Every structure is written in structure tokens, then in C-alpha cells.
Amino acid sequence: MTRLVKTACVRNCPNTCSLIAKVEGERLVALVGDPDSPTNAGRVCPKCLVYPQRVYDPRRVLYPLVKVKGRFERIAWDAAVDLLAEKIANLIKTKPKAFFYYQGFGSRTALKLVNRRLFNLLGPITTLTGTVCGGAGQAAQDLDYGSRISHDFRDHLKSSMMIVWGRNPAVTSLNIARVMKAQLVEGRPVVLIDPVRTQSEKLSSWFLNPKPGSDAQLALALARLIFEAGREDKDFLANHALGLEKYKEVVFQDDLAKRAKDCDLEPEDIKTLAQMIMDNKPVAFVLGWGLHRWRNSHITVRAIDALGAVAGSIGRAGGGVSQGFEEYQPYDWSVWGDSLQPHSRRFLMPILGEELEKTEPKIKACLITAGNPLATLPDSQRVRASFSTIPFKAVCGHFLDDTALLADLFLPATTFLEETDVVAGYGHSYICPVNQAIKPLGECRSDFDLFMALGRKLGLTDYVKTAAEWLKIILAPTIKMGISLETIKAGGAYQPDIPHVPYEDFKFPTATGDFHLLDHFEEPLVRDPERPLALISGSPREWLGSEIWPGEILTLLPVTINAGLAQELGIKEGDPVWVTSELGRLKAQAHLDPLARPDVAAMPRGGWEQHGLNVNVLTRAMLTKVGHGTAYYQTRVSLEKVD
Numbered sequence: 001m002t003r004l005v006k007t008a009c010v011r012n013c014p015n016t017c018s019l020i021a022k023v024e025g026e027r028l029v030a031l032v033g034d035p036d037s038p039t040n041a042g043r044v045c046p047k048c049l050v051y052p053q054r055v056y057d058p059r060r061v062l063y064p065l066v067k068v069k070g071r072f073e074r075i076a077w078d079a080a081v082d083l084l085a086e087k088i089a090n091l092i093k094t095k096p097k098a099f100f101y102y103q104g105f106g107s108r109t110a111l112k113l114v115n116r117r118l119f120n121l122l123g124p125i126t127t128l129t130g131t132v133c134g135g136a137g138q139a140a141q142d143l144d145y146g147s148r149i150s151h152d153f154r155d156h157l158k159s160s161m162m163i164v165w166g167r168n169p170a171v172t173s174l175n176i177a178r179v180m181k182a183q184l185v186e187g188r189p190v191v192l193i194d195p196v197r198t199q200s201e202k203l204s205s206w207f208l209n210p211k212p213g214s215d216a217q218l219a220l221a222l223a224r225l226i227f228e229a230g231r232e233d234k235d236f237l238a239n240h241a242l243g244l245e246k247y248k249e250v251v252f253q254d255d256l257a258k259r260a261k262d263c264d265l266e267p268e269d270i271k272t273l274a275q276m277i278m279d280n281k282p283v284a285f286v287l288g289w290g291l292h293r294w295r296n297s298h299i300t301v302r303a304i305d306a307l308g309a310v311a312g313s314i315g316r317a318g319g320g321v322s323q324g325f326e327e328y329q330p331y332d333w334s335v336w337g338d339s340l341q342p343h344s345r346r347f348l349m350p351i352l353g354e355e356l357e358k359t360e361p362k363i364k365a366c367l368i369t370a371g372n373p374l375a376t377l378p379d380s381q382r383v384r385a386s387f388s389t390i391p392f393k394a395v396c397g398h399f400l401d402d403t404a405l406l407a408d409l410f411l412p413a414t415t416f417l418e419e420t421d422v423v424a425g426y427g428h429s430y431i432c433p434v435n436q437a438i439k440p441l442g443e444c445r446s447d448f449d450l451f452m453a454l455g456r457k458l459g460l461t462d463y464v465k466t467a468a469e470w471l472k473i474i475l476a477p478t479i480k481m482g483i484s485l486e487t488i489k490a491g492g493a494y495q496p497d498i499p500h501v502p503y504e505d506f507k508f509p510t511a512t513g514d515f516h517l518l519d520h521f522e523e524p525l526v527r528d529p530e531r532p533l534a535l536i537s538g539s540p541r542e543w544l545g546s547e548i549w550p551g552e553i554l555t556l557l558p559v560t561i562n563a564g565l566a567q568e569l570g571i572k573e574g575d576p577v578w579v580t581s582e583l584g585r586l587k588a589q590a591h592l593d594p595l596a597r598p599d600v601a602a603m604p605r606g607g608w609e610q611h612g613l614n615v616n617v618l619t620r621a622m623l624t625k626v627g628h629g630t631a632y633y634q635t636r637v638s639l640e641k642v643d
Ligand SMILES: Nc1nc2c(c(=O)[nH]1)N[C@H]1C(S)=C(S)[C@@H](COP(=O)(O)OP(=O)(O)OC[C@H]3O[C@@H](n4cnc5c(=O)[nH]c(N)nc54)[C@H](O)[C@@H]3O)O[C@H]1N2
Pocket: 012, 013, 014, 047, 133, 134, 165, 166, 167, 168, 169, 171, 172, 173, 193, 194, 195, 196, 198, 211, 212, 213, 214, 215, 287, 288, 289, 290, 291, 536, 537, 538, 539, 540, 541, 542, 543, 544, 545, 546, 606, 633
């Protein structure tokens, strides 16, 4: 007999797909899309189809481990919890800031809110601030709109034209990919803008391949052409936008020829795109995370927001400049308990190596959950070196990845298939159930169970509640709006307070109530000009984040470069090459593309250093100027053949 359990993929991905887990006896046999889902409507991506293999992978760690004389040995859960609780309790008494809690992005479900709460109830420890994901763009949109809310992806079907900008939906966004396909079938233009040729090219009717990091100049050039044609949205700009004069100054600062040169595009192509924007209303601008990973990302996103205003896209069905959703939106944020500890210390995630190295008092013990900072943070060598100096490191996860290998205590986590929870996503506003499909494997425990056990041990009696009790508290704002936990459990519901077309009333939650136009321009930063290639390390098709299959690893990371450039360097297809940044070098395998830009090296992110596959040994740790994001793509590299 096959049991079918409605659940959802909680992994770090904007689609947050509703799933059906097929279970035979006690074994998960398949994960398929939930046909009743209004979002993924029965579809699911390749990463999910193979996920059951990850759940049962023989290398998954199913028992707590402690390191004794450099080797992992099994330890009982009670003893493991005692050990960790003792480290926490001792430091809380003496030097609370010397305890560090690192919460990664591997799973962002409702119950994960109680993790930080435990520490906030205890004392002012050290936690994180900033992000390696989408901070810069979110901060930019908060400046322009007052609050970042995107159009529901199904609303893009009402657009006359889509511009997909710095995003790779064929790999990362199944729902957007579906909309792009549908638009193509209807004969509507779908323009893709990316300095790297990706699988999404086939979902577009026109692919523009600008110089990396030059998108703000492109947006300003387009706006200028629309103003010059007198086709700007005069009503919106006059009545709902602030700062038109200043914005126009910025727009008219440079002419088309200069801007085309800045973006390395043909002036005629920019003119054609401007004409298309004027002739096809409404235009849906759909932005991706590639735009967030530059020092001046805020200027880029604000320039595109403003272009959206000029084009008449803001607040209109089928329009919008959409970039994501707040995945914690349905919850009561006071559960985190941050107000209980105004003097907690916050380390900036994008420059964590430096923070750990330089900031006093030094960290004496840490807990890492759902993250693999040694593989995913920039300048990973520095992150590794600084973590290595921490006397006690507890890591809670699934596999012995780079971070786990360094642990003194490893706590085996359940996957979402072994858990009951609720999850919302950053690619839509649908709240999904996480219903337990199978029993926890081995001695695995959810983060929630681990935190409740710690709470019990540390005497936090009010903190220790059942998952059902906590879900009721965490989801109180949503329940108040009429969405019951039972409704969510049965399949899910849209967040009632998030409109599918935001700002239709043209009322913006900014200080003035208006949409705020870009008020200045900053030249993109060019660092390390002697290295000729921008290193773009985007999302790989085959794996998610650093959840790379330990069994199916590549021998070398591929690096895609222009074929002509390769020829000049004496590099042939498949050759091993050194990719060198100012931080070091990594051996990779050359993949030649005659159409690739000659100023870009594209490599997949998320590989592990223990396999020689971590691109972050090359990336420099740099904060975005606004939003505490990470400017990964500001790294430049050179290439040479391995002798
Ligand atoms: N298969 C798979 N899916 C994933 C992930 C994964 O690792 N694997 N990761 C998940 C996560 S954490 C996230 S945040 C999302 C990210 O989702 P996406 O934003 O779709 O993916 P990325 O590959 O990060 O970046 C998108 C594109 O931006 C381009 N880009 C880089 N710099 C520039 C620039 O200056 N201008 C322009 N116009 N484009 C630029 C890159 O070449 C890349 O193709 O995907 C999620 N989904």
C-alpha cells in the first residue's frame, strides 16, 4: 500500500514547491509535485525528484558524533546535548558574547524561529546579521517602495512583455520558467539579460549579453530613450513618484553612445529594447539574484525600479519590478526574541572570517545549523582558518561536508520528510504544510527537537512546548487573518495580506507615501583591473546551494570561457586550467563557448573544498554598499593552462 503525504520542499529555493511524498511501508519511494497546488501545479524540479536518494544516501550521518583525538566517534544523544548545553551555560555565565550561533539558509521553516529565541532567552551571545543571498536588492526595493513586495508569478502571464534580468529560471525558478514558456507560446517578447549564456536562453525570444555589473547603465539608457520619445508614464511620475527632477538629471547625465559602451552593447539594440518597452505595455520586470552580488547592487536595482516607473509598470497588473518575497512574512517575528537582547553581538555574514578573526572577545564555542559556511561564504580559506581557532564547534546537519568535518560535535538532523512544520517561500506568497512522511532515520532529530532538548537542559521551562503549540504561536498573525493551521496542513493557503498585484492603489509605505526614484548614480566598482575576467559563480543545475551529492562529484569544477580567448591562452576544451584570483588559485576544467563574453569566467557555486571543488577559495569577502549583502561577483580572475 502506498501512502500519499502532502508536504512541501523547504530547501533554499524560491519555488517552495508543494509536494506529494509517496511512502511504501516506512520508506519514501518518490517525491512528486502536488497537482492541487496553485503554484507548482503538479510540477517539480530535477533536484526534488532525486531528493529521496539524498535522504537514504549511505553517507548521510544518522548518529551523533564527537571528535576524539581527531577522529569522529559515536556519542549518545543525551550526552551530546549535555555537552553542548554545558558549553552554552558556562559561557552565558562568564562571557556570553564568546558563544556564536550560525543559522544557515538550508531550511527556513516556521519552527526555525525558535532557534534564535533560545539564545535570546539566555543572554547576549553572538549571532549573525547581513546575508549571502538577496540583501542588497531587498534593501534597494525597500528604499523605493517602502517595502519589497513582488507580483505573484502568475500575474506575469498578463504582461505584454517580460524582461528577465539577472536570473536563470531554467535552473532556479520552475514557476517563472513556466510563465516564460507560456508567454513565448503566445508570441509575446521575453527578453533575458545576463552576462553569462545560461539554459534560460532557450526560454527567451531575445538574449542580451551585457558587460557584467553594468545593468544600471543599461536601465538609465533605456529610461532616457523613453523620456526622449515622450512616452514616459507621466501620470505616475507626476502624482505618485518622488524625486523626478533629480532622477532625470541622473538619466540625462550620459548619452546613449557612452552608456552603450559602458554596457558593451550595440546602441541599436538598446534602442530596439526601449521601443519594445514603449510598444508592449505592461512590461513585467523579473529580477534575479545575479544582480545582488555586486558592490553597487542597490544602484542597479533602484535604476531598474525607476525604469519600471517610467515604463508604467508599477502597481499595474501584468507589470511590476518583481524580485522576491519575505519568506518569514506569515509569522510573528517577536518569537525570535531579539528585543530581549538589545546588546547581542552581530557578526556580518559576508565578512565572517574577518569578524571572527578581529573582534574581541573571541569565540570560544559555536553552534552551526542548516549551513555550510566553509563552502558557501566568500574567502572560504579565511573562514576556515578563523573557524579552526574556535575551541568547540557543534554542527547540526546531514552530511560530513566541509563545515561538519571541522566539528567537535556533529548532531544529525532530519530532512523535511521526517518533520512536521510549515513553510513559506521567497518566490511566492503561498504558505505550505510540511507533514511528516517518514519516521526520522537512525537517531536523527529535527532542529526543533534539538532546541527543545537544549531548552529543557538549560531550565527554560516556558520555552519547551510541542511543535503544534509553537506553530500556533508563530502563525498567530496568519491565523488571525482567518487561515487556520488545519487549512495549511490540508494543502496550504495564500497569505491573505499579500496582494497578487502590489501597490495598485499607488500608496507606498515610504515616509512620503510616494514611490522613490533613484537619486544618484555610482560607477560600478572595477577591482583588480589587471585580472581580465569577472568570476560569475551562479547556481548549478545539478545541485542546490552546497547540497552537492558526495557520491556524484565532478573531478574538477567546470569553468566556461570564450573560445577565442582560450585559443589565445593555448587552452583547449577539457584542459585543466588554473583559475587565479587575488586570494589564490583553483584547478578547474576548461569549457569553451564561442559565444561567451571574453571578460567572464563562469563557474558553479556550492562545491566542497574537500573535493577541490569550492569556488569560494577565490571569491573575495566584500559587503554590498547597501543592504549588507555579499559582492561575490566583484572577484576577478586570470586563467592559465596547467602544465
Ligand atoms: N538548481 C539550483 N537552484 C537554485 C539554487 C542552486 O544552487 N541550484 N540556489 C537557490 C538560491 S540560494 C537562490 S538565491 C536562487 C538564485 O536564483 P537566480 O537568481 O535565478 O540564480 P543565480 O544563478 O544565482 O543568478 C542568476 C543569473 O544572474 C547572472 N548575473 C550575474 N551577474 C550579473 C550581472 O551583473 N547582470 C546581470 N544581468 N546578470 C548577472 C548570472 O550569470 C546568473 O545566470 O536560486 C535557488 N535555486
